[in-house]
Amino acid sequence: MVGAIDWDRRLFDQLIPLPDGTSYNAYLIDGGEKTALLDTVDPTKTTVLMDNLIKLGIHRVDYIVSHHAEQDHSGAIPDMLMFYPDAKVVTNPKCKGMLIDLLHIEEDRFITIEDNHRISLGSKTLQFVYIPWVHWPETMGTYLVEDKIFFPCDFFGSHLATSSLFVDDEAVVYEAAKRYYAEIMMPFRTNIVKNLEKINALDIEMIAPSHGPVYNKPGFIIDAYKDWISDQPKNEVLLPYISMHHSVAKMVEHFVVALTERGIKVRQFDLAATDIGKLAMALVDAATIVIGSPTVLTGPHPNVAYACFLANALRPKAKFASIIGSYAWGGRMVEQIKELIPNLKVQLLEPVIAKGLPRDDDFAALDRLADEILAKHKELKIITSN
Ligand code: FEO
Numbered sequence: 001m002v003g004a005i006d007w008d009r010r011l012f013d014q015l016i017p018l019p020d021g022t023s024y025n026a027y028l029i030d031g032g033e034k035t036a037l038l039d040t041v042d043p044t045k046t047t048v049l050m051d052n053l054i055k056l057g058i059h060r061v062d063y064i065v066s067h068h069a070e071q072d073h074s075g076a077i078p079d080m081l082m083f084y085p086d087a088k089v090v091t092n093p094k095c096k097g098m099l100i101d102l103l104h105i106e107e108d109r110f111i112t113i114e115d116n117h118r119i120s121l122g123s124k125t126l127q128f129v130y131i132p133w134v135h136w137p138e139t140m141g142t143y144l145v146e147d148k149i150f151f152p153c154d155f156f157g158s159h160l161a162t163s164s165l166f167v168d169d170e171a172v173v174y175e176a177a178k179r180y181y182a183e184i185m186m187p188f189r190t191n192i193v194k195n196l197e198k199i200n201a202l203d204i205e206m207i208a209p210s211h212g213p214v215y216n217k218p219g220f221i222i223d224a225y226k227d228w229i230s231d232q233p234k235n236e237v238l239l240p241y242i243s244m245h246h247s248v249a250k251m252v253e254h255f256v257v258a259l260t261e262r263g264i265k266v267r268q269f270d271l272a273a274t275d276i277g278k279l280a281m282a283l284v285d286a287a288t289i290v291i292g293s294p295t296v297l298t299g300p301h302p303n304v305a306y307a308c309f310l311a312n313a314l315r316p317k318a319k320f321a322s323i324i325g326s327y328a329w330g331g332r333m334v335e336q337i338k339e340l341i342p343n344l345k346v347q348l349l350e351p352v353i354a355k356g357l358p359r360d361d362d363f364a365a366l367d368r369l370a371d372e373i374l375a376k377h378k379e380l381k382i383i384t385s386n
Contacts, residue, residue, distance in 0.1 A: 001214075002028045002037070002052040004045035007161040012072075016183050017277045020176055021161030024072055025210045027151060028058065029144065031121020036063040036090070038142055038151050039210055043075035050083060060084065063111070063119065065126065066091040067153035068139045069098035073210050078103055090119065092130065095138035118145070129199065131155055133191035135184050141199070148205040154184060155195065156221045158212030167213045170220055176212060177221060181228050182280035187315045189229050196225060233287035233317050235382045237373060240269040240279060241292025242301040247326035247357050248292050254363050255290070255324060258370035263383060271303040276310060283316035287382055288373050289346070291337055295327035299336040308340035315343050320376050322369055323351040326358065349373065 003026035009018050024041035026049055035058065041049045053061075061084040066074055077099065081087055088111045089099065096110050113119070115130040125145040132139060134155040141152040158176035167173045185192060207215040207222075215221045237259055243249035256266050267282040283289075289311065293304040300308070321344060323334050334351050349372050354362040377383040 001165055001208075002026050002049060002056070003039075003210075004041045004048035005161045005163070006042065006045060012159065016159075017275055018159050019275070019277070020159065022159040022211050023161055025208065025212075025214075026073075027208060028053070028056070028061075029121060029124055029126070031124035033122030034062040034120075035060060036065055036119075036121055036126060037061050037080065037087075038065045039067055039073040039153065040064065040076035040080055042072040043079075046076040046079050049076055050079070053083075061087045062121075063088055063090045063126075065128075065142055066095055066099060067141060067151065067210070068136060069095050069102055070136060070154075071102065073153065074099055074103060078105060081105065081109055090128075092128070092138060092140055095140070098136075098138055115140075129202070131195040131198065133188040134195055135188055143202050143204075148203050149208055150199060150202060150204045150206070150218075151208050151210075152199070153210045155192075155209065156207050156215065156225065157209035160212040162213055164213055166216045167220070173213060174220075174224060177224060178228065178284060179277045179281050180211065181225070182284050182314065183277060186228075186280070186284060187313065189315070189317070192225065192229050196222070196229070228284050231317060233319060233380070233382065234265070234285040235263070235377050236265045236267060236282070236286040237288045237290055238267050238269070238279075238282045238286035238318070239290050239292060240271050240274070240304070240307045241324075242271045242294060242303050243292070244294045244296075244301070247354060248294050248324070251324050251326070251352070251354060251358050251362065251366060252292050254358075255366045255370065258367050259373065262370055262374045264370070264374060264377060271301075271307050276307075279307065280310070280314060283311060283314055283318070286316065286318050287377055287380060288320040288322070288349075289316075289318045289344070290322045290324060290369075293323070293325040293333055293337065295325065295331040295333045298331035298333070300325075300333050300340075304337070305340060308337055312341045312343045318344060318346055319380065320349055320373065321346040322349040322373075324353070324366065324369070325351075326354040326356060328356060347376075349376070
């Protein structure tokens with residue numbers, strides 16, 4: 001491993017929180033006759049990669065394999081090509097085009113390969129495996145045939161800075177990998193199903209992703225992915241909300257108790273302060289999403305609109321949704337929220353909207369909504385009690 005650990009990075013894409021930092025894993029494979037560098041690092045860490053190669057006495061690199069054109073892995077390729085003037089970038093035609101667009105790499109520095117193409121380094125063989133849409137269309141992995149190591153780039157990755165090369169605390173890595181899946185991979189769930197089937201044909205003893213520690217027991221992360229991508233959601237209600245003058249807060253408080261009493265797990269998020277990574281993780285499993293909003297300038301609160309936009313983009317597997325909230329003098333809050341979530345393939349359950357501070361009939365309506373969610377979860381056979 002010759003990549004870099006980014007302990008202090010706290011934001012990715014100026015969007016995704018990184019509470020535990022991240023790493024940009026690059027791997028060097030010496031086959032005796034040829035040497036290959038698998039991916040590089042984020043351009044902010046180019047000197048770390050160079051120092052690691054210099055310390056190892058690597059005077060020649062023949063191939064720089066680029067699995068994915070995003071700059072956190074490809075950004076140091078131009079400097080590597082200057083440092084190793086005989087090196088060629090090995091990638092697929094789609095990734096080549098993207099690297100030319102994103103990094104202005106010269107056409108004659110490329111060798112293009114196709115799916116399942118092999119390159120011999122002497123005693124080591126690289127087999128390239130297309131794994132599109134995890135999470136860009138050009139993404140591929142490399143299978144190191146003799147050592148049975150699969151390098152899947154972002155696929156199976158985790159934003160986790162750690163000095164341990166291998167997973168040494170499965171609970172910590174599970175959390176980081178689930179957060180990563182939720183934020184990066186979840187919109188491509190159907191592609192992940194196909195890619196998992198494809199790599200199932202490989203005899204894999206180790207998975208070495210491009211972020212986070214290496215899995216020397218690959219079953220751990222493969223089983224986690226199988227759970228996350230399954231069509232069956234869990235008996236959970238995700239309840240992101242905002243309250244300005246405590247009306248929505250009172251409804252949320254009542255509703256959470258009503259759901260809990262019916263044996264339904266609730267994940268409540270105050271959108272005034274929530275970590276969107278945690279919200280994304282909750283979207284992985286929830287069968288039902290209930291959005292809580294006051295009415296602001298005739299529509300939902302902007303933080304609620306942002307959460308709806310995010311959930312719509314992440315395309316979770318939730319089956320049901322509803323809206324609870326309040327208004328003082330009117331508006332189109334419910335209609336506007338519905339318009340923000342067209343990608344959610346959910347059945348919309350009757351919203352509960354209070355005029356001002358909720359009254360007894362509003363609380364009764366929340367109880368009815370909790371009953372309906374219970375019935376729906378029972379239909380899905382994800383709840384058996386009550
Ligand atoms: Fe880690 Fe899609 O780059």
